[in-house]
Amino acid sequence: MDTAAGCTEPRAAAVNITVCVKRVPDTETRIRIADDRRGIVPDGVKYVLSPYDEFAIEAALQLVEEAGTGEVTLLSFGSGAATESLRSGLALGAHRAVLLKGEPTMDGWATARVLASELAGGDAGLVLFGVKAVDDDQQQVGPMVAELVGRPCATSVTAMEVGGGVVTCRRAVEGGQEVVEMDLPAVATLTKGKYEPRYASLRGIMMAKRKPMIEKEAPVVEPGLAVEALQYPPPRPDGRIVGEGVGAVGELVRLLREEAKVL
Amino acid sequence: MTKILAVAESKHGAVAGVSRETVTVARTLADSLGGTVEVAVSGAPGGELAEWGADRILRFDPGGEDAGGPDPFAAALSDHIRTHGCRAVVFAATATGRDLAPRVAARLGVSLLTDCTGVEVAGGALVTTRPVFAGKALARVRALASPALLSIRPNVFPPRTAPREGVRDELHAGAAGNRPGYRVVGFEASQGASLDVSEATIVVSGGRGMKGPENWHILADLRDAIGETAALGASRAVVDAGWRPHAEQVGQTGKTVTPKLYFAIAISGAIQHLAGMRTSGVVVAVNRDADAPIFGVADYGIVGDAFEVVPKLAEAIRGLRQG
Ligand SMILES: Cc1cc2nc3c(=O)[nH]c(=O)nc-3n(C[C@H](O)[C@H](O)[C@H](O)COP(=O)(O)OP(=O)(O)OC[C@H]3O[C@@H](n4cnc5c(N)ncnc54)[C@H](O)[C@@H]3O)c2cc1C
Ligand SMILES: Nc1ncnc2c1ncn2[C@@H]1O[C@H](COP(=O)(O)O)[C@@H](O)[C@H]1O
Numbered sequence: 153m154d155t156a157a158g159c160t161e162p163r164a165a166a167v168n169i170t171v172c173v174k175r176v177p178d179t180e181t182r183i184r185i186a187d188d189r190r191g192i193v194p195d196g197v198k199y200v201l202s203p204y205d206e207f208a209i210e211a212a213l214q215l216v217e218e219a220g221t222g223e224v225t226l227l228s229f230g231s232g233a234a235t236e237s238l239r240s241g242l243a244l245g246a247h248r249a250v251l252l253k254g255e256p257t258m259d260g261w262a263t264a265r266v267l268a269s270e271l272a273g274g275d276a277g278l279v280l281f282g283v284k285a286v287d288d289d290q291q292q293v294g295p296m297v298a299e300l301v302g303r304p305c306a307t308s309v310t311a312m313e314v315g316g317g318v319v320t321c322r323r324a325v326e327g328g329q330e331v332v333e334m335d336l337p338a339v340a341t342l343t344k345g346k347y348e349p350r351y352a353s354l355r356g357i358m359m360a361k362r363k364p365m366i367e368k369e370a371p372v373v374e375p376g377l378a379v380e381a382l383q384y385p386p387p388r389p390d391g392r393i394v395g396e397g398v399g400a401v402g403e404l405v406r407l408l409r410e411e412a413k414v415l
Numbered sequence: 416m417t418k419i420l421a422v423a424e425s426k427h428g429a430v431a432g433v434s435r436e437t438v439t440v441a442r443t444l445a446d447s448l449g450g451t452v453e454v455a456v457s458g459a460p461g462g463e464l465a466e467w468g469a470d471r472i473l474r475f476d477p478g479g480e481d482a483g484g485p486d487p488f489a490a491a492l493s494d495h496i497r498t499h500g501c502r503a504v505v506f507a508a509t510a511t512g513r514d515l516a517p518r519v520a521a522r523l524g525v526s527l528l529t530d531c532t533g534v535e536v537a538g539g540a541l542v543t544t545r546p547v548f549a550g551k552a553l554a555r556v557r558a559l560a561s562p563a564l565l566s567i568r569p570n571v572f573p574p575r576t577a578p579r580e581g582v583r584d585e586l587h588a589g590a591a592g593n594r595p596g597y598r599v600v601g602f603e604a605s606q607g608a609s610l611d612v613s614e615a616t617i618v619v620s621g622g623r624g625m626k627g628p629e630n631w632h633i634l635a636d637l638r639d640a641i642g643e644t645a646a647l648g649a650s651r652a653v654v655d656a657g658w659r660p661h662a663e664q665v666g667q668t669g670k671t672v673t674p675k676l677y678f679a680i681a682i683s684g685a686i687q688h689l690a691g692m693r694t695s696g697v698v699v700a701v702n703r704d705a706d707a708p709i710f711g712v713a714d715y716g717i718v719g720d721a722f723e724v725v726p727k728l729a730e731a732i733r734g735l736r737q738g
Pocket of ligand 1: 667668691
């Protein structure tokens with residue numbers, strides 16, 4: 153299918169969109185470090201789609217709905233269990249899902265190369281990411297993929313509009329919102345803003361079961377870093393209740409000044 | 416000679432405060448490896464960074480047809496690193512640094528260690544510590560590739576003076592590397608907020624217990640009493656209710672902050688909120704509920720009504736300033 157980049161009609165924004173999504177431990181989950189200290193014990197951990205990836209899915213769905221044309225593909229690099237997260241994205245309305253089977257590490261550059269191997273030469277006019285995955289919190293995979301596939305990339309995007317072969321993005325930056333225009337095809341990483349993730353409807357969940365789910369082996373890439381060990385953070389020193397109500401304010405200020413020396 | 420490159424940031428034509436930390440970390444690495452520190456900066460003279468241990472300042476000024484955005488600097492940096500080589504590159508994990516660093520890493524074809532809270536040289540390799548899983552674990556990560564690229568969490572590494580003599584700015588032409596197809600076309604300033612919550616040294620955060628946006632003047636007054644090093648933050652409950660902008664949200668799906676002093680006012684202390692602030696220096700909690708989990712991480716707590724305690728606190732701090 154033709155992408156908007158090749159369109160001559162300014163209004164017909166037939167953009168296919170690929171959304172890269174990661175399966176991560178639910179933020180409520182208690183983390184237990186494995187005996188080899190290289191990772192966490194997966195048993196008992198509830199996994200979800202990373203919350204920022206949900207903004208990206210919502211943005212993609214709204215853009216194709218507005219255009220009345222175009223399809224949304226979900227792409228994930230992860231273990232077989234990620235199909236479950238991909239299905240939940242299909243239930244929201246995405247058209248198909250691709251799973252690159254493998255074990256992602258903390259190495260965002262490795263993940264970016266794996267994802268780019270699938271995206272290079274694809275027909276997606278837009279490739280969307282979450283601004284960060286909430287497990288490793290690297291904030292890097294989106295712009296790295298953009299460099300690999302040679303496309304412009306706007307990060308921390310809160311709202312988008314597509315038209316005339318161009319995507320206009322609002323970015324959350326220090327002190328305000330920056331407006332950036334990119335020629336399609338382009339890459340964006342999404343943060344909270346215009347796109348409130350929808351809930352899956354019963355119909356959506358039923359339909360998701362019949363949507364295409366393509367599974368392939370992820371290419372093996374050379375690692376650029378090695379996780380030596382995980383450890384629990386040192387506990388914060390025991391705090392104390394200074395007192396109750398306004399009567400405690402004087403003592404608090406004295407402690408902040410004389411003991412903690414922060415005022 | 417081993418070279419460590421620190422990437423400084425500019426703000427309104429001056430070097431950003433966080434860059435002292437970046438240069439300090441680069442200096443520490445250079446000292447343990449027996450090397451020199453180069454500082455790259457765009458959009459400001461960087462001379463003052465000699466004070467913090469820079470041996471050489473490289474100024475990359477945007478080229479003539481600059482359309483804004485991070486690409487020109489990313490291109491200039493990666494060209495420079497490729498031609499002149501270096502052992503490690505240190506960025507700050509600020510909004511700007513997080514936008515820039517992955518682009519440089521990808522252009523050089525190396526990995527990037529983001530948001531480090533510890534940096535050391537072990538067995539000749541660069542090893543960093545970084546929080547993962549919302550701060551529920553710390554990972555020690557070794558860089559295998561060269562140069563090693565890393566970004567440091569702001570406010571974690573105290574700047575250390577290490578004055579250098581006779582350091583001059585050297586002007587480098589900006590590489591004409593803006594990726595065609597990326598244009599900055601506008602900017603809308605948000606009202607108030609001049610200092611980003613992730614870069615403030617003192618943060619005053621409010622939660623749902625503040626009852627409504629009309630009460631935020633109470634927190635703004637405490638911030639003003641502290642002065643210009645302070646910024647306002649918020650819990651997600653507050654942001655979801657539309658009382659405050661998302662830019663102020665602290666936590667797993669907001670900003671990560673590491674101020675030297677963090678006030679959690681009428682915030683319960685949910686795990687996702689702690690994810691964003693648990694590496695703060697000193698935490699003060701004000702909450703009506705003595706069993707609120709926030710008291711578990713607070714160094715000092717007051718059990719009481721924020722509407723009564725906070726104005727008194729602002730008053731006492733003002734008194735301190737004037738006295
Ligand atoms: C995926 C996910 C991501 C999340 N990300 C974040 C995030 O980034 N940041 C975040 O903050 N949360 C996040 N949350 C939400 C988090 O779980 C909590 O719901 C939220 O932090 C609660 O906000 P709160 O403490 O302001 O409100 P509440 O939990 O309602 O607490 C209000 C507190 O105010 C106190 N109070 C009430 N009145 C007064 C008074 N007059 N004086 C003093 N104290 C008073 C109460 O005792 C209570 O402790 C996330 C949740 C999920 C599921
Ligand atoms: N294993 C993965 N599979 C698919 N997308 C990913 C993966 N890891 C990261 N991403 C995408 O990259 C974004 C940023 O991740 P990170 O750089 O790890 O914080 C995520 O929000 C996803 O959109």
